Amino acid sequence: MRIQAKRLFGGRGxxxxxxxxxxxxxxxxxxxxxxxxxxxxxxxxxxxxxxRILAFPGGKGSTVGSYILYGLARRGRAPAAIxxxxxxTIVTVGAVIGKIPAVYGIPPDVLHDGEWVEVDADxxxxxxxxxxxxDVVTCFLRNRGRxxxxxxxxxxxxxxxxxxxxxxxxxxxxxxxxxxLKEISEEVGIADPVLAATGEPVYARNGDRLFIVHPYTFEVxxxxxxxxxxxxxxxxxxxxxISAFKGVPKLAEAYQSAANGVPARMANRRRGPPx
Numbered sequence: 001m002r003i004q005a006k007r008l009f010g011g012r013g014x015x016x017x018x019x020x021x022x023x024x025x026x027x028x029x030x031x032x033x034x035x036x037x038x039x040x041x042x043x044x045x046x047x048x049x050x051x052r053i054l055a056f057p058g059g060k061g062s063t064v065g066s067y068i069l070y071g072l073a074r075r076g077r078a079p080a081a082i083x084x085x086x087x088x089t090i091v092t093v094g095a096v097i098g099k100i101p102a103v104y105g106i107p108p109d110v111l112h113d114g115e116w117v118e119v120d121a122d123x124x125x126x127x128x129x130x131x132x133x134x135d136v137v138t139c140f141l142r143n144r145g146r147x148x149x150x151x152x153x154x155x156x157x158x159x160x161x162x163x164x165x166x167x168x169x170x171x172x173x174x175x176x177x178x179x180x181l182k183e184i185s186e187e188v189g190i191a192d193p194v195l196a197a198t199g200e201p202v203y204a205r206n207g208d209r210l211f212i213v214h215p216y217t218f219e220v221x222x223x224x225x226x227x228x229x230x231x232x233x234x235x236x237x238x239x240x241x242i243s244a245f246k247g248v249p250k251l252a253e254a255y256q257s258a259a260n261g262v263p264a265r266m267a268n269r270r271r272g273p274p275x
Contacts, residue, residue, distance in 0.1 A: 001131035001210050003106055003203070005083070007124040008092055011101035013081030014118040017111045017128075018052035020044050026065030026090065035077040053117040054079035055108045059090030069094030081119035083111070083126060110203045110210060133210040135170040137180040140258050141193060141220045146236035147255070148188070148225065149245060153232045158206075161232075163245040165215075165254070176214050184218065188234070189226030193218035195264040199257030204249035213250065215258035 020043055024030070029039035035050040049072070059065055066089070072078040082102040084091050095102035101121035111117060111128065118127040141148040149163045168183035170176055177195070184193050199215035225234050237245070239259065243252040 005103035008102035020056040023060040025061030026068040066093035073098030139166040197261035199261035
């Protein structure tokens with residue numbers, strides 16, 4: 001599995017993943033001489049960051065935490081690399097002055113604790129052994145404020161019986177937007193959808209597979225839907241109702257990304273996610 005991230009500080013590191021769903025306070029939360037997590041409220045309490053690929057949402061607490069990271073690096077006790085979801089001053093400064101390879105833009109739930117991870121911060125890429133990633137487009141069709149949801153049939157290969165937008169795998173070097181338009185035509189038979197916005201990718205991990213979901217919002221002028229074999233039923237719902245449906249992984253997050261994405265007039269139509 002190869003994931004494109006964003007660079008905080010260059011370099012390369014590899015090792016077992018050490019994953020926290022909570023932000024980390026380095027001042028008072030990490031022993032400055034050993035790298036042990038001493039915050040008793042942390043799910044990582046008692047473990048050591050040294051030589052690990054440390055994945056977490058971001059830093060918290062005092063900015064002095066940057067110097068804790070620096071001190072660990074001076075003692076050879078720093079993480080082999082850092083992966084954060086959101087960049088912040090504490091982690092950024094600590095990575096720079098400690099010369100710790102670091103990237104951001106990847107949520108921690110993409111990784112499983114203990115699996116082997118390789119970080120190339122120069123290229124801003126993360127690789128995970130024995131995991132395969134798939135690029136997927138998902139389209140949220142909007143008509144007079146309602147959003148189209150589709151219930152996946154028993155004939156599809158994944159997530160049978162769950163609800164989703166119009167979705168499909170990206171094949172080869174396809175342009176993502178072109179694949180999105182093909183899926184709309186094939187799955188629901190709606191012609192001439194108008195692109196409204198392009199969202200940031202959403203990552204959905206399912207066992208040894210990672211789905212990199214590229215979400216779009218389209219405006220359509222009809223609610224007449226012609227289902228193909230992939231779906232059993234459909235509904236036009238209010239956006240606030242989406243989270244109440246048993247959906248594919250990260251359905252609500254994908255919708256929020258699409259709804260709050262880059263407007264169509266600014267969208268980059270190149271292959272891959274928007275910059």
